[in-house]
Amino acid sequence: MDKNLLKELQSFLKIDQIITDKSSIQVYQRDGLSGYSGIPGMVLLPESENDIVKIVKICCKYNTPVVTRGAGTGLSGGAVPTDGSIVLSTSRLNKILKVNPEQRTAVVQPGVRNIVISEKAKEFNLFYAPDPSSQIACSIGGNVAENSGGVHCLKYGLTLHNVVNVRAVDCEGSVIDLGLDSFDFPGLDLLSLIVGSEGMLAVITEITVRLLPRPCSAKVIMASFNAVEDAANAVAGIISEGIVPAGLEMMDGGMVQAVEDFVHAGYDTEAAAILLCESDGMAAEVDEEIDLMVGTLKKFGASKCLVSANDHQRDLFWSGRKNAFPASGRLSPDYYCIDGTIPRKKVGAMLREIERMEEFYNLRCINVFHAGDGNLHPLILFDSSKPGEFEKTEKFGEEILDLCVKFGGTITGEHGVGLEKLGSMCVQFTEEERNTFSAVKLAFDKNNLFNPGKVIPILSRCVEKGRKHVHKDNREFKEIPSF
Ligand SMILES: Cc1cc2nc3c(=O)[nH]c(=O)nc-3n(C[C@H](O)[C@H](O)[C@H](O)COP(=O)(O)OP(=O)(O)OC[C@H]3O[C@@H](n4cnc5c(N)ncnc54)[C@H](O)[C@@H]3O)c2cc1C
Structure with missing residues (x-):
């Protein structure tokens, strides 16, 4: 790192706002995504907006990339530092x-x-x-x-x-x-x-x-299904009845078992899949919506529907869902969380395809979904210490995301693109669309200072990796009749 750059930073930052020693820097090498890391030149801990203004001006002057970091829980490698970059951590801006x-x-x-x-x-x-x-x-x-x-x-x-x-x-x-x-x-x-x-x-x-x-009242239903497809159809059923649940989440049998062993949330471990369906609002409204949803869930084959009896049980049901990732971490040394979206009616078909891929790649995958949003989180379990297993896992993940695009969905529902999904961007978007993203980036950041190498793949990457734009196959728009 340029000595003059460091000198300029030291002119206004305190000694404990600048981290340069190798062992402390290690903490900032990766985010929540297994398999990707980078070594920053230094880490800075600004304490005000003014600190950030000065840091950015200096980084601009010395043409040193800036990777902003929040808590480092991201799951797509967004906060992974480019080698030699400055990591700008917001951890002290916490008021x-x-x-x-x-x-x-x-x-x-x-x-x-x-x-x-x-x-x-x-x-x-x-x-x-x-x-x-x-x-x-x-x-x-x-x-x-x-x-x-x-x-x-x-x-x-x-x-x-x-x-x-x-x-x-x-x-x-x-x-x-x-x-x-x-x-x-x-x-x-x-x-x-x-x-x-x-x-x-x-x-x-x-x-x-x-x-x-804050809603006056909230209750959640835990519904068990003997077939994953029935659970997926029930999700579509609830939405098409015009109900907007406060939460509509799905877990397959493998995930239910993992979570129950960890959190003891009272989940039905005999079920092939469970749904958590929440209603919130005025008490009478909630009771009515819960009754409606229980009726729909049963119509679609729910074998059991347990409604939370009090806030403690509601929290317990949700704590299971919210601990799905750490619970998966107990099953294997590493897990790789995929984040794609598909139309709700394709959930069953996607799960069948994932089962096929599990066999093909010889890797286990357990599934949790923000089902109401059609947002999938298949978690592929792997061991990064086994040679070639991470690469195999990445291929498995890419194949799931390719299928999301083919089914008319997207390569990310909420975790972002970061480093992880650069190849999948070539599948989701045409060259012209990617060029538009680059033009927007350039309009804001003409020196490519902020988080370079993330989100927008360069053309040669798409060509090298043979990743091509895929056309969606679910364009079901009917011609509007003319009157
Ligand atoms: C167990 C677990 C569960 C999760 N569940 C969910 C979930 O339910 N839904 C969901 O959406 N995500 C989830 N995530 C992913 C992650 O928590 C989110 O993406 C979160 O928003 C990342 O916040 P962070 O502060 O950790 O950001 P970081 O990981 O530090 O950074 C993420 C990205 O934001 C940029 N960034 C951070 N701060 C700033 C800033 N001030 N200015 C500009 N850019 C900035 C970084 O450069 C990077 O590109 C989960 C992650 C884990 C580990």
Whole structure:
């Protein structure tokens, strides 16, 4: 790392804000995704937006890439450092600056953990809706950068739908303020562009989130099925009846067993699949919706429907789902979580294909879904210490994502593209579409300073890896009759 660059940083950062020693740097080499790592030149711990402005200006001057890092729980390699880059960690920017109960908003720094926002908002009988299963650890800045989801996003929307304003530092060190506290935004909607931009366009320094009134009542049904297909059909059945559950999650038998052994949530380990269906709102409304959903679940073949009797049991049912990933971590040295979407009616077909792939690759896969959103999380269990097993796992994952595109879905539902899905981007998008992404990146970051090498594959990568755009096969639009 350039000595002059370090000298300039030392002129305004304290000694404990700069990490250069090799052993401490190791902590920042990877994120939550197995198999990818990089060695940064140094790690910086800014304590204010002003620190970030100065750091970015210096990195720009010395042409040193900046990889912004929240809590490092990302599952697509987004926060994995490019070798020699500067990792800019937001861990010290962890204050809730203001809660405004009249406007139902909170202004927070990017390093605030997701769950802390709802804990604070509870004092005002409010909550922040997007709740990734990593919410005890992940940062709101990371959530905005990934447009994260969670079990309650079916009803309440993703991060994008729950953020009203973002402040960020651009590649020249200027502060940009995106969004307005109103329903419409004059001009181009740059707030929507920055949400989900995976650290590629700017460093997010402050976020205003929307808060919602806490529901008076909530209950969850745990429904057991003897066939995975029946569970998948029940999901489509509930949605097509016009019900919008507060959560609609599915786990296959392998995942149910793993979770039950870990959390003891009271799950039915005899079932081939279980669904968790939540209703929230006014008490009478919840009871009515729960009855409706139980009727539909039984119609589609549920063998048992257990409704949570109190908040403790409801929390227990959800704790099982929220611990699906750590539970899987107990089954094998490594797991690889795939994150694709498909139309709900294709869930059964996808699971059959995954079974076939398990045999072909000789690797076990257990499944958890944000079923209401059609967002799949197959977890492939593997052992990275066995030669060639990671590469085989990657191929397995790529094949699942290719199929998602073929079925009319997408290569990511909420975890982002990062490093992991660069090849799959060649399958999802045409060359022209990828060029448009590059043009947007260039418009924000003309020196390619922020998170280089992520999200947008260069053409030669698609050619080298033989990854070609696939046309969806579910275009079922019928011609609109003319009258
Ligand atoms: C057990 C487990 C469960 C999970 N469950 C879910 C889930 O239910 N739903 C879901 O959507 N995800 C889930 N995730 C994935 C992950 O937690 C989310 O993607 C989360 O939003 C990442 O936040 P982070 O603070 O850890 O970000 P990091 O991993 O540190 O970074 C992620 C990306 O955001 C960028 N970034 C971070 N902060 C900023 C900033 N201030 N400005 C600009 N760019 C920034 C980084 O450069 C990187 O590209 C899960 C992960 C784990 C390990």
